Each structure stands twice: as structure tokens, then as C-alpha cells.
Amino acid sequence: MRILVLNPNTTAAMTAGIRDLAEAVASPGTTIVATEPLWGPESIEGHFEGYLSAAAVLDRLTTFDEPFDALVMAGFGEPGREGAQELLDVPVLDIAESAAQMAMMLGHSYGVVTTLDRAVPQIRDRLLTAGLLARCAGVRGTGLGVLELEADRERTVEVIVATAREVVERDGAEVICLGCGGMAGLRERVSKALGGLPVVDGVAAAVKFAEALVGLGLSTSKARAFAPPRPKTITGWPLSGRRPDIR
Template identity: 80%
Template sequence: MRILVLNPNTTASMTASIRALAEESARAGTEILATEPLWGPESIEGHFEGALSAVAVLDRLATLEEPYDALVMAGFGEPGREAAQELLDVPVFDIAESAAQMAMMLGHSYAVVTTLDRAVPQIRDRLLTAGLLQRCASVRGTGLGVLELEEDADRTVEAILTQARAAVDEDRAEVVCLGCGGMAGLRERVEAELGVPVVDGVAAAVAFAEAVVGLGLTTGKGRSFAPPRPKTVTAWPLSRHLRPNG
């Protein structure tokens, strides 16, 4: 089984961290292919960058030649998941929905700890659209930007713990989800200090992908995620037109 893990931003070091966690989480015999878009924002912290990233991710999917059995989209609540489900024949897993689904199997309520406060409404919107918001006790921001997560691991863990403790003590969350792909690899440290289950969306999505592919299932194509209708899309895929040699 081969799983494609796609970092929605263009920061290669973050792709490497996400790849390492995915490989660590995968079963023996599962191969992880990890990549990022060929163009787009270095991090995603708002609707504008999210919209750009969604197109860049779809562009990467349209031009990637390696075969794979499932896709894990490693942006927490970023747009474009539904479009990828239309574009691809393989099952698609978003790390925000995967984390929330797994968290609800572990406790009655869960919280999400993410990056900047401006990301909170976007994550809540994603969970609402997915039907997962009802059991979400809170979504809390650490105040750290996406790229700041990699600068100082100790500072990042402490910032996550501050908000996670508040989610547990004040919001009565029973499980905490790490709300950014850039937090990959921090779950064990946070869980050891927090004392409640902590879910990393990348690991959860890889596990769900293995289960779904193992059962021989994929996205339903009968209605909502039917393939795009054949038509001319000018200059698509965009990356082919950006290359010097066409």
C-alpha cells in the first residue's frame, strides 16, 4: 500500500517532519510518499492563502505521476479536500476531520489546539461542515505562526500545553487534537505532560487510510464527489505553464 501525504504549503522542512511522522505511524509494508505544491504560500494563515493553496494542491495532484492508493491532506482544515475527492479515484483524508473522528472514539468531547487565533473560525467552519463540531469543546490558538512552530520545539510544546490545559480544565475537553500539520512529532511530549489522550491528525489520517484501503473502499462517485465534467480549463494544470520549457 502506498499513501501520498501532501503538505499544503511549500516549506520543505515541514514536509520532511510530516513525512517522518507518517512513516513512524504507518504499518509495516505501507510506503509513504510525501510532497508539497510546486508553487504557493510558504504557510497558510488565512482564507487568501488557503484558497491559493487549494489550487496549488490540486495542481500538484494533477501533475504527480507516481501511483498511490490513498491521499492524506496534511493541512488542518484547509480548503480543497472536496475538490480532491472529485479529482481522484483513491480515498482522500483531511487531517482535521481524521483527528476529530478519532478523538470522538476516545472521549465524549474534544478540543483543538492550533496556531494563530485567526485560524480558529476556519477550523470551526470545517468541523461544522463535516458534522463534527457538536462534540468539540473548544478550538484554541497558541499565538504561534505556522513557521514559528519549527523554530523552538520547547516553546512550541509549552504554548500547546498552556492552551491544552485550559481546554481540559475550563472547557471540559477529554481529548486534545493537535491542530496543525506543523505540530507533527510533538504528540508524545504533550500527552505525557497533559495526562489525557492527544491525537495527531497526520497519524490518525494515515491509520484511517490504511483501514479504508485495506477494506477495499474508496470515495463514492455517484453524486457529491462525481468526477469533474469534461470541459476546457484554460492554462490547467498551471504548473506546466510556469515551467521555462513549457
């Protein structure tokens, strides 16, 4: 099977890191195709950039002409997943929901360690909408911007671990979710520093859930909420390339 992993920002180096992790956890016979939008913000740190990114992601999907069996959206809590579910006839996985779902299989409560504090309300809203907030012990920001995660990986791990300890000791979390696609590949180091506490990487979780859904022949219901978009004129759309037929 082929899984498309879509980084919602335009930073190619982050896409490469996400691709490396996805390939590392993928089963034999699974091919990972990773990309990013052709335009949009270099990182996503707020609602304005999030909605711009959602449009850019949907634009990329509308014009993407390679076959794939499932989509993994590698932004933690950004909008746009529902639009992708309408647009595509393959399973669509969001790393925030995938991480939380997997974490709830491993402990009574989970916590999320993310980037800037301003991202906390956005993530909580996403978990609430998904029906996953009730078992979330807490969401805490590290104070690191998305692009800072790549600048000094040693410092990034130290700050993530310190923040995770707060989520465990003060909020009561039993499992930690890494709350940004830019944290891909750090799970084992963070878990070891926390004495073996389960740490879930959303990219890895989403890839494994995608494999399971494709293997079971399951995909998004088109009966109601995620029915295909109704045919109509969308002025100036898409911004990039050609517009294939929407089915």
C-alpha cells in the same frame, strides 16, 4: 500500499517532519510518499492563503505521475479536500476530520489546539461542514505562527501544553487534537505533560484511517457529490507541468 501525504504549503522542512511522523506510524508494507505544491504560500494562515493553497494542491495532484493508493491532505481545516475527492479514485483523508473522528472514539468531547487565533473560525467552519462540531468543546490558538512551530520546539511544546490545559479546564475537553500539520511528532510529549490525556495527531490518524480504507477496499463514492469533474476547457490549467487525462 503507497500513501501520498501532501503538505499544503511549500515549506519543504515541514514536509520532512510530516513524512517522518507518517513513516513512524505506518504499518509494515506501507510506503509513505510525501510532497508539497510546486508553488503557493510558505504557510497558510487565513482564507486567502488557504484558497491559493487549495488551487496549488489540486495543481500538484493533477500533474503528479506516481501511483498511490490513498491521499492524506496534511493541512488542518484548509479547503480543497472536496476537489481532490472528485479528482481522484482513491480514498482522500483530511487531517482535521481524521483527528476529530478519532478523538470522538476516545472521549465524550474533544478540543483543538491550533496556531494563530485567526485560524479558529476557519477550523470551526470545517468541523461544522463535516458534521463534527457538536462534540467539539473548544478550539483555541496558541498565538504561534505556522513557521514559528519549527523555530523552537521546546517553546512550542510549552505553549501547546498551556493552551491545551485551557481547553481541558475551561472548555471541558476530554481529548486534545493537535490542530496543525506542523505540530507533527509532538503528541507524546504533549500527552505526557497533560498527565496521559489522549492527544491525537491528525497526520497519524489520517495515515491509519487510510490504511484501513485501502485494506477494506473502500474509497470515495462517485454516485453524486464527488462525481468526477465534467470534461471541459480550463484555460491555463494546470499551472505546473502537463495535464493528464481526468477520469
